[in-house]
Amino acid sequence: MRKLKEFVIEKLILLCGLASILFVVLIFLFLLKEGLAVFKTVSPFAFLFGKSWYPISDPAQLGILPLILGSLVVTVGAAIISIPIGVGCAIYIAEIAPVRIKEILKAGIELLAAIPSVVLGFIGMVTLVPLVKTIFRLPTGLTALSGSIMLAFMAMPTIVSIAEDALYSVPKTYKEGALALGATHWQTIWRVMLRAASSGILAAIMLGIGRVIGETMAVMMITGNAAVIPHSLFVPVRTLTATIAAEMGEAVVGSEHYFALFAIGIVLFVISFAINVTADLCLHKRQ
């Protein structure tokens, strides 16, 4: 009887595990089925490298290069802001901060992760956008930079908590050895701890970036959504995610526009898959 119970439970858990993979595969197949249909009317090259996105014109122009570059610019901007702050914060929490401050900081960062992105977007729209406009004397504050700053807030919790974990799991003997050899605290952190935890920190950064590239709501609210090829951080951009979110409601099911949006979905899927796999490789290298 007991054996039977074990058996049933084991198989149930196995089923749960398989289900998650099955769902991913099904989602991917659906995405492929709907998205690849667009290539009946546009060539993959024209789709990926076309410079204009006018999906509802007749004939529609479906070039997503401005959207890919838009996503890229916002992501790079967010990475530049969030990586130094995030890794710095992780070092402080893991190595320097006294226990009480450490607890407060950790709770604060978890709280940051709990803020819904639409709320961050709204706050950004009201406070950050006018600020960016006045500080940089721009014609409008709805720019890639505003998006990057807001997204940096969203990537930070991921980066901090995973990087802190990585630093924490560096064997204590490394640190003790460095200190015993006469290295200062800072030298130990910079030359030993960071090097030892580098693959974990890289994984943290990748996962943070993965979160940024998939983020939709905040970006849609504060980047201006103009489908132009961006030449700097200070211009409005339209991202892949915002395009899908803004236009899916309008697209008539089965139309060229609808398929094009799914094809954008494939592009996004491929990008975040690549990022996650890289992060995974980094993590495994550590072990």
Add this chain to the structure above:
Amino acid sequence: MCNKMRVILVLLLSAASACGASRKNSIQIKGSDTMVNLEQAWAEKYMEKNPGDFVAVTGGGSGTGLSSLISGTCDIATSSRNINEKEVALAKQKGVNPYEIKVALDGLAVVVNPANPVGKLTMDRLAGIFSGTITNWNEVGGKTEKIVVLSREVNSGTHVYFKEHVLRRGDPNSKAEFAPSALLLSSSQAIADEVAGNSAAIGYYGMGYISTRQKSVAIAKDEELEYVAPTIENVLKGTYPISRPLLLYTNGAPQGLVKKFVDFALSKEGRDIVRATDFVPLSK
């Protein structure tokens, strides 16, 4: 054990059928964001007068409304643009027969920041600004400042109407497009806010959104003609050049409950609500 299951099954089934039955005295309305306030006001008044009936109103954009009419998920689609051929073809394919009812008029206001000295524009200049051939305010008599063009997202009927009637001047063969650098904002309110805070911005939306934080621009069809401000009188007289009909689409001529609601919308009471929500009622 078995009995218990049977009871649960019966309960579930009856719950499911109850959901189905409740649709009989409810109407789903979906579509134009421009018209959402108007529909909501109609729905409230209508439900007050007909307590048994239920009217649900959702926005999303004219295209959203029409595509859900086609897929059968709403009873009335509201739209601030005419249904296009592709949509009609798709509807026919799905056995839906879109029936158009004109319920009101809307003037589209072009707005700038109150600090902007430019107060009037011709249609040609307007088209130039929005399609990106005019990029500085000093080209139209303003300060030397780069123009920030604001537009609605592509799911908005207002976006489509503005493109067809201002950028393309109603010419079906025209290929004019919004400048790629135009900012696409997701709501009329977002445009209103950006215009209020940005002295270089220009945007457009339904007349209902005009407030003292923005300045509406008087428009002339061409240089020789008079510049006309977006007011209810001018839209009714037909002198304001950017006005459009607001439409309802149903599957076939309205029947039963849908007809009752449409009749209410077109009644004197319905037209009063149109006026109260800053649209222009059809004169009867």
